[in-house]
Amino acid sequence: MIPAQFDYVAPxxxxxxxxxxxxxxxxxxxIAGGQSLLPVLRMRLNAPELVIDxxxxxxxxxxxxxxxxxxxxxxxxxxxVVTDSLVREHALLLSKAAEEVADNQIRxxxxxxxxxxxxxxxxxxGSAALAMDAEFVIAGAGGTRxxxxxxxxxxxxxxxxxxxEILTEIRVxxxxxxxxxxxxxxxxxxxxxxxxVAATVNGSGGTISEARVALTNMxxxxxxxSATESALAGASATEDGVRAAADAxxxxxxxxxxxxxxxxxxxxxxxxxxxxxxxKAAGAA
Ligand SMILES: Cc1cc2nc3c(=O)[nH]c(=O)nc-3n(C[C@H](O)[C@H](O)[C@H](O)COP(=O)(O)OP(=O)(O)OC[C@H]3O[C@@H](n4cnc5c(N)ncnc54)[C@H](O)[C@@H]3O)c2cc1C
Numbered sequence: 001m002i003p004a005q006f007d008y009v010a011p012x013x014x015x016x017x018x019x020x021x022x023x024x025x026x027x028x029x030x031i032a033g034g035q036s037l038l039p040v041l042r043m044r045l046n047a048p049e050l051v052i053d054x055x056x057x058x059x060x061x062x063x064x065x066x067x068x069x070x071x072x073x074x075x076x077x078x079x080x081v082v083t084d085s086l087v088r089e090h091a092l093l094l095s096k097a098a099e100e101v102a103d104n105q106i107r108x109x110x111x112x113x114x115x116x117x118x119x120x121x122x123x124x125x126g127s128a129a130l131a132m133d134a135e136f137v138i139a140g141a142g143g144t145r146x147x148x149x150x151x152x153x154x155x156x157x158x159x160x161x162x163x164x165e166i167l168t169e170i171r172v173x174x175x176x177x178x179x180x181x182x183x184x185x186x187x188x189x190x191x192x193x194x195x196x197v198a199a200t201v202n203g204s205g206g207t208i209s210e211a212r213v214a215l216t217n218m219x220x221x222x223x224x225x226s227a228t229e230s231a232l233a234g235a236s237a238t239e240d241g242v243r244a245a246a247d248a249x250x251x252x253x254x255x256x257x258x259x260x261x262x263x264x265x266x267x268x269x270x271x272x273x274x275x276x277x278x279x280k281a282a283g284a285a
Contacts, residue, residue, distance in 0.1 A: 001042050001043060001044060002042070003038075003041035003042055003044065003047070004041070004044060004047040006041075006047070006048055006049055006050060006051050007049060007050045007051070008050070008051050008053065009050065009051075009052055009053065010052075010053040010055060010056045011052065011053075011056065011057065012056045012057060012058075013057060013059075014057055014059065014060070014139060014166065014168065017030075017052055017054060017057060017166060018139060018140065018141060018164075018165075018166060020050065020052050021052060021163075021164050021165075021166065022141050022164050024049065024050045025163065025164065026163060027048055027049040027050060028048055028049070028050040028051070028052055029046065029048035029050070029051055029052070030051075030052050030054060030117075030166060031051050031052065031053050031054070031055075032054055032055075032074070032075055032110075032111040032113055032114030032117070033077065033106075033109040033110040033111045033114050034109065035102075035106050035109050035110040035114070036110075036114065036115075036118045036120070037051075037114075037118075054074075054075055054166070055075070057075065059073070059168075060073045060074050060075035060113070060168060060169075061073045061075040061076055061080075062076060062080075063076060063080070063081075063084045063086050063087055064086075065086055065090075066171070068173060068174055069171045069172055069173050069174060070086055070087065070090050070091055070171070070172045070174060071169050071170075071171050071172075072087070072094075072112055072169065072170045072171075072172060073113070073168070073169055074111060074112065074113025074114070074117075074166075074167045074168055074169060074170065075111050075113060075114075076111060076112050076113070077107065077108060077109065077110065077111055077112075078098040078101045078102075078106070078107035078108075078110050078111070078112065078115070078125075079098075079104075079107045079108045081094055081095060081098040081112055082095050082098045082099045082107065083095075089176060090172075090174040090175065090176045091132055091172045091174065091175060092175075092178065092179070092180040092200070093128050093131060093132055093175070093178075093180035093181075093182065093198055093199070093200040093212075093281075094112075094125070094128050094129070094132060094172065095180075096128075096180050096181055096182040096198075097124045097125055097127070097128035097182040097198055098112070098124070098125065098128075099182070100124050100182050100184045100193075100196070101115070101124050101125065102190055103190040112125055112170060113167045113168075113170065116129060116136070116152070116153075116159070116167070116170070117159060117161055117167050118157065119153055119154075119156070119157050119158060119159045119221070120157065120192070121156055121216070121217055121219065121220055121221060121222070121256075122192040122193055122216060122217045123192075123216070124182065124184065124193065124196060124216060126153060126216065126221070126222035127196065127197075127198040127214035127215055127216040127222035127223070128182060128198040128214070129149050129170060129172070129222075130149045130150070130153070130198075130214040130222045130223075130224060131198045131199065131200055131212040131213060131214035131224070132149075132172050132173070132175065132200065132212065133148070133149060133172075133173050133212070134148075134149045134170050134171065134172045134173075135147065135148050135149065135170070135171040135172075136148075136149070136152045136159075136160070136161075136167055136169075136170055136171075137167070137168050137169040137170070137171060138160065138161055138162075138165050138166070138167055138168070139165060139166050139167075139168045140162060140164055140165040140166075141164065144168065146171070147160045149222075150224075153221035153222055154221070155220050155221065156220040156221075175200055175202070175212075177202070178200045178201060178202045178281075179200065179201050179202075179203075179280075179281040179282055179283055180199065180200040180201075180281050181199055181200075181276075181277045181278075181280035181281040182196060182197070182198050182199075182277065183196060183197045183199070183273045183274075183276045183277035183280065184196040184216075185269055185273055187260065192217075193216050193217055194217065194260045194261050194266065194269065195215070195216065195217050195218060195255070195261075195266050195269040195270055195273060196215070196216035196217065196273065197213065197214075197215055197216070197225075197249070197270065197273040197274045197276075197277040198212075198213070198214045198215075198216070198277070199211065199212070199213045199274065199277035199278045199280075199281040200212050200281055201232070201237075201278060201281045201282050203237060203282060206236055206237050206238070206284075207234065207235070207236055207237065208232050208233070208234070208235050208236075208237050208241075208242075208278075208282055209233065209234070210232075210233060211228070211229050211232035211233065211278060211281075212224075212229060213225040213228050213229055213232075213249065213274060213277070213278065215249065215250075215253065215270055215274075217255065217256070217266070218250065218253040218254075218255045218266060218267075218270055219253050219254045219255060220254075223252070223253055225248070225249045225251075225270075225274060226252075227245075227248035227249075227251045227252075228245045228246060228248050228249045228251075228274055228278075231244060231245035231248060232245045232278065237278075237279065237282035237283070237284040238279075238284060239275070239279065239284075242275055242278050242279055242282075242284075243275060245274075245278070246271050246272075246274040246275035246278060247271050248271075249270045249271050249273075249274035250266075250267035250268075250270040250271060253267065253270065255267060255270075
């Protein structure tokens, strides 16, 4: 279908974008890479009067080193997250997850910020950001505020970003030297995951000292596998060492049942994929 008619602006500063958003309120919609918004407009699930394109605001793009953290602009594309040398050195899990998003064309247009703002529970970047303890910098008329990942994802397609606010940056504490893997289960290539697991681990001499594990599509938001993380501290990085911890991965989750699989099947998948993800992150598979 063709989207309903809308006006379009492409401001060159964040202030102009916020002013346009403030003026039009509910009737305006931000567009980043357009990879999720345009299908929504085409299906007429949303019909904004004004579309505000962030594509000309250079300050929202790129990755910079900020001491203990990396700062990734909301408009940084998935492709740039995959290849950026700072991300690969200090936040490898994000690069691994972005590599698994859709296909090359979508990764070249779609953005890290757009993906987490859209908050599809099957989105790959949310769980990776959660596992990395990312923080989200949100700008509004009154200034900026920083929201931790645990509070950012509120519900299905709902985040802490207000209607008159714009996500500007994602701050990611460095995990330099940590191994990482994103294990995604799909029926055919380039699909949204049925279930996926984001894992990053630190350790040496075959022992895991710390681990962060988060699950995709196991509830209405990305979820931390906290019981698994606790059980992995001090575990040996072997199939047997990781198995019991991985078996706890689905604790506290509420996965959907749909044509791709029942909730029970997804719970089973979560344990298997967690074991694979942790072993690969630890370099043991
Ligand atoms: C065929 C297809 C397959 C896909 N497969 C996958 C997949 O396997 N895994 C996956 O994770 N994703 C997948 N995607 C989605 C893709 O990752 C998108 O890039 C992403 O979901 C949205 O990013 P975007 O930059 O295109 O955002 P847009 O589509 O431009 O925006 C998405 C939403 O976020 C809002 N928004 C965007 N940026 C901001 C901001 N800075 N501040 C406030 N609000 C903002 C918009 O208003 C809109 O509501 C797929 C998309 C397509 C079309």
